[in-house]
């Protein structure tokens with residue numbers, strides 16, 4: 284039996300490691316199972332090139348919990364180590380690796396993005412164990428070795444009587460880590476980190492009921508057998524070629540990834556590239572609706588089938604973090620901070636690649652089956668609109684598939700929309716006017732009025748739509764967007780013939796004075812000669828002010844710090860309406876005031892502006908009137 288002292292400069296780095304990696308103790312299992320997987324794959328490789336002349340068989344990795352003995356065993360059937368190799372790889376490589384890790388990263392431990400993603404390797408065993416044993420037998424014809432270490436730099440190294448090839452790691456769990464002796468804890472961790480690792484992982488056994496034989500007697504009791512409980516799928520869908528997979532396979536894999544998710548994904552995108560970087564994966568578009576927040580952090584990042592994190596910020600373009608699925612790439616540096624990631628050239632390329640792939644897929648879906656794409660539009664639009672706002676590259680491609688639906692469920696691309704608008708929606712300056720509604724119910728009367736005039740009205744109801752409209756207008760100088768309840772639409776759209784006004788200029792001036800006497804300052808009164816059947820009072824908001832206000836509420840776009848913008852409204856009064864004449868011709872001032880206030884309240888009501896006390900007063904007053 285040899286004993287020795289491991290050559291590390293810090294006398295005892297174990298307590299340090301424990302302390303710095305406090306929140307990530309659980310990664311020890313991932314690291315040790317990964318080592319077992321590596322050892323097995325290395326053996327496979329050596330056999331394939333004729334270097335190792337042994338039988339590969341069907342190797343598995345086994346994890347065992349010994350509650351009474353307070354031990355966890357991780358057993359692989361990989362290439363194993365000779366005593367010399369233990370000396371070299373464990374005493375030197377693993378320990379110097381750990382030391383280097385500490386030197387480099389202890390100061391950035393607070394930057395929680397990195398710790399735990401970066402493999403500490405074998406050494407992480409000491410985060411949960413007070414003593415670690417390695418019993419290992421190399422595939423080479425050499426005796427097995429037994430190494431022990433209690434966390435101090437002293438170790439022992441002697442022979443062992445293990446005869447089968449491979450390595451067994453025994454962790455003597457420390458008093459403060461006894462939670463890891465819980466079966467459900469371990470199976471939870473295996474499920475989180477090792478669910479798709481390439482070598483089968485056994486944890487315990489399962490009882491399987493055998494099928495009843497044909498000639499079974501009446502009182503037959505089903506036979507059962509104990510089989511290995513394999514917790515992982517070593518060949519997950521993303522490691523296969525798209526040509527090998529059916530739509531059903533993709534859906535099944537989605538269910539495997541999100542067992543608690545009952546809704547099916549809308550469609551998938553298979554990522555597969557090996558130059559200039561390696562990346563595979565499958566992204567899914569879930570049904571999103573209008574909610575941008577709750578869906579984040581559903582994409583899982585793997586490296587060679589080992590789970591790393593579900594925070595892919597900086598790797599996947601932000602607008603796509605609302606998707607679900609898996610990305611696997613050995614080329615993503617994990618030992619850097621989030622900001623470092625964003626500055627990394629390779630990562631930037633990966634992010635651009637993903638954007639391009641997603642855009643290409645959307646375009647293909649649109650071209651293959653437009654009706655289906657339209658049907659899904661409501662569930663995907665938020666991602667696409669956000670993408671147009673945040674990724675210039677995506678914006679450039681969006682013309683080919685982004686849709687603009689009308690309130691009547693027609694769908695236009697921007698080019699198609701422009702063609703349509705040319706027919707009768709141009710303003711005095713020759714710009715194409717896109718009329719849109721943000722809410723079909725709230726703006727119902729305005730939508731109807733616009734449709735009566737033969738205008739096409741879009742339904743643009745995403746929370747970020749005002750930002751996007753702004754961007755499209757800046758980009759397409761020939762377009763101007765106007766919400767149906769904005770500055771009266773007839774001002775913007777070229778009219779063939781103005782309706783003749785029933786009132787003379789003097790009468791109009793008198794009407795305006797009467798109105799302004801009773802109308803609050805926030806409203807600017809505007810007289811218009813319209814069809815006598817049109818609503819007498821209409822409230823509109825200046826498009827620009829309303830949009831700026833919305834943009835400052837939804838954030839971004841450099842709109843911060845605009846504070847509370849004042850409410851500003853126009854009151855458009857139809858001078859050809861009977862009500863306008865009545866107001867003008869009423870001698871009794873009190874009665875005139877009543878007419879104006881009641882009409883204003885009605886206009887407010889149809890714009891959803893009448894609330895609280897004012898609404899109560901209005902209802903009360905209205906009942907009085909019909910008594």
Ligand code: ADP
Pocket residue numbers: 318319322359361362363364372373376377378380402403404405406450
């Ligand atoms: P890394 O795996 O990143 O190289 P580790 O600290 O995890 O670093 O392990 C150090 C070395 O110890 C490995 O490179 C490998 O040569 C050896 N080793 C660790 N675990 C095993 C194992 N289960 N079987 C064979 N060799 C192993």
